[in-house]
Amino acid sequence: MELLKRRIIEDGRVLSDQVLSVNTFLNHGVDPVLIAAMGREFAERFRDAGVTRVLTIESSGIAIAFATAAELGVPLVYARRRKALMNEGEYYSERVPSFTKGIVTDIVISKEVLKANDRILFIDDFIANGDAARGALRIVERSGATMVGAGIAIEKAFQSGGSFLREQGIPVLSLARIASLEGGQVRFAEE
Amino acid sequence: MELLKRRIIEDGRVLSDQVLSVNTFLNHGVDPVLIAAMGREFAERFRDAGVTRVLTIESSGIAIAFATAAELGVPLVYARRRKALMNEGEYYSERVPSFTKGIVTDIVISKEVLKANDRILFIDDFIANGDAARGALRIVERSGATMVGAGIAIEKAFQSGGSFLREQGIPVLSLARIASLEGGQVRFAEE
Numbered sequence: 485m486e487l488l489k490r491r492i493i494e495d496g497r498v499l500s501d502q503v504l505s506v507n508t509f510l511n512h513g514v515d516p517v518l519i520a521a522m523g524r525e526f527a528e529r530f531r532d533a534g535v536t537r538v539l540t541i542e543s544s545g546i547a548i549a550f551a552t553a554a555e556l557g558v559p560l561v562y563a564r565r566r567k568a569l570m571n572e573g574e575y576y577s578e579r580v581p582s583f584t585k586g587i588v589t590d591i592v593i594s595k596e597v598l599k600a601n602d603r604i605l606f607i608d609d610f611i612a613n614g615d616a617a618r619g620a621l622r623i624v625e626r627s628g629a630t631m632v633g634a635g636i637a638i639e640k641a642f643q644s645g646g647s648f649l650r651e652q653g654i655p656v657l658s659l660a661r662i663a664s665l666e667g668g669q670v671r672f673a674e675e
Numbered sequence: 676m677e678l679l680k681r682r683i684i685e686d687g688r689v690l691s692d693q694v695l696s697v698n699t700f701l702n703h704g705v706d707p708v709l710i711a712a713m714g715r716e717f718a719e720r721f722r723d724a725g726v727t728r729v730l731t732i733e734s735s736g737i738a739i740a741f742a743t744a745a746e747l748g749v750p751l752v753y754a755r756r757r758k759a760l761m762n763e764g765e766y767y768s769e770r771v772p773s774f775t776k777g778i779v780t781d782i783v784i785s786k787e788v789l790k791a792n793d794r795i796l797f798i799d800d801f802i803a804n805g806d807a808a809r810g811a812l813r814i815v816e817r818s819g820a821t822m823v824g825a826g827i828a829i830e831k832a833f834q835s836g837g838s839f840l841r842e843q844g845i846p847v848l849s850l851a852r853i854a855s856l857e858g859g860q861v862r863f864a865e866e
Contacts, residue, residue, distance in 0.1 A: 507788070508785075508787050508788055509750075512753065512788060513750055513752045513785070513788035514741065514744070514750060514751040514753070516744045516745035516749075516750065517745075517748075519741065519745075520745055542733065542734035543734040543737060543753065543755075546734060546737040546738055546741075547737055547738070547741045547751070550705065550707060550710070550741055550742070551741070553705070554708075554710075554711060554742075557707075557708075559700075559704055559705060560704070560705040560707060560738070561703060561704045562703065562705070562734065564703060564734075593703075594698055594699075594703055596698065596699050596704065597698070597699055597703060597704035
């Protein structure tokens with residue numbers, strides 16, 4: 485997606501060979517025009533997949549997932565990161581390490597908002613080694629629902645998360661695929 | 676807002692005299708049609724306030740704040756809850772207790788996304804005793820920006836947060852004001 489790639493070049497900041505900050509427009513400061521356009525891209529790609537629910541994990545996927553869900557006309561659920569919030573009934577829980585934050589959290593989804601007949605489109609801002617996506621996929625599978633696609637804003641193609649999802653047979657649309665952040669430079673993967 | 680009040684009656688769950696769960700449509704499961712309508716209400720009310728940025732705090736305000744920002748055509752910023760995420764430059768930080776979670780967190784906003792000439796519309800899903808709003812207001816004031824209004828989905832009118840903001844001279848629009856949750860019943864405040 486040219487709009488996103490251009491914005492990454494203009495306003496992204498390479499913090500290390502592994503970490504790209506998009507704090508000013510994607511996951512702290514948020515540009516609604518860009519995010520709405522991303523939502524339309526994901527909706528267009530997965531329009532015929534029979535999606536019944538969009539799933540993301542708090543917090544940084546929420547705006548993009550909301551835009552996608554609104555465009556598809558289906559509900560959204562965002563997995564929460566602490567059990568403390570979910571002490572009111574039954575939920576699915578998976579332990580997930582976070583690559584950028586260096587911590588392990590539990591992601592939880594209430595059984596009220598994830599059903600066995602759901603067809604889930606997973607949306608997130610980044611995929612790196614895929615731990616979050618893996619956790620989300622495990623929960624979806626345990627619920628009996630099906631993950632019919634994944635829409636990722638920025639895929640770090642030099643890590644294995646995107647490949648993992650594709651190997652599971654899940655169609656993945658990444659709007660920007662980054663081949664390398666070495667030397668402080670963003671290099672995108674060939675289309 | 677009748678649409679929200681009706682939904683609270685139909686799908687909300689009173690967990691105690693203090694706590695109302697809206698997990699199935701507002702802050703875990705999210706109904707994009709409802710949230711978009713809420714964004715339009717906030718945008719309409721504050722259209723002439725010269726808002727330059729919408730501010731919320733992760734995570735449960737993000738979808739509503741995004742809908743509002745998209746409607747107003749201004750950027751959004753959501754305060755993050757941990758310093759670990761913000762080790763890349765300067766930020767404002769305030770310590771905020773959470774009523775429902777019983778924990779204290781630091782909310783942080785990068786100086787990159789909050790400027791002295793900003794006119795801020797604060798958006799959140801709930802206001803109870805107002806600790807989060809108070810923390811957000813302190814950060815806005817320290818940055819030199821101005822909080823020109825607050826849009827709250829659900830105000831617990833039996834707690835003091837909404838009154839606190841109004842006493843600061845900040846116009847507050849709450850879409851549903853709850854007078855009491857006693858006896859497992861939602862009673863709305865008179866308009």
